[in-house]
Amino acid sequence: MSFFGEFFWFLLWSFYFIAYLYVVIVIITDLFRDHKLNGWLKALWIIALIFVPFLTALVYIIARGKGMAERATAARGPMISEADDYRPAASSSPADDIAQAKALLDAGTISQGEYEALKSKALGNQYFGA
Template identity: 75%
Template structure:
């Protein structure tokens, strides 16, 4: 008897965990409209097991991507130059010097970029 009660408790806890994951994924998804989110939640309330199963099958791969994006593990989509992303301080300083020579930045801004590039070398920031 105790074993069956324990097994039933495990299944209920696992199902609640899955429902919480689905609801958090629904609200994390920016592409899904509010009406569709409401429909998914209504089906989760009235046909819970089947809806959870269909959701995981239909939208499971997107769940992992949205969870990783929420944790901040995604790579930026642009390949633009970011001083903090450069591994070589000499390149940072050379690019800043080009901007100074072109008149895009002032001497003070060049000095700030130079000190930041040199700081990145020693602190890995």
């Protein structure tokens, strides 16, 4: 077998070994995350992972896969939408919004059309409770 063939097989087996180690680490992490499973069953799963590793990992993922996802989601905590971080601050009143828009118009920052749009938005917000 050539050098490149041996190198290819080495890379392939290295990938499989690292992937297997990742699966074992995920399974052990999930075992310790599960508070409903008692200590004896956790020890039994770990012993099985040591003596029959591939079959045990496969059975564990098939039998407890849904619970693994739920426990991982619970461990991450509640998700907050990114949009919540960028909400503009609520204005104090429509009159303040119109005054700010007028100041921008007078400074030449916005056009007359943009001023009218901001003004109508501020007045619309007053009536719709936004």
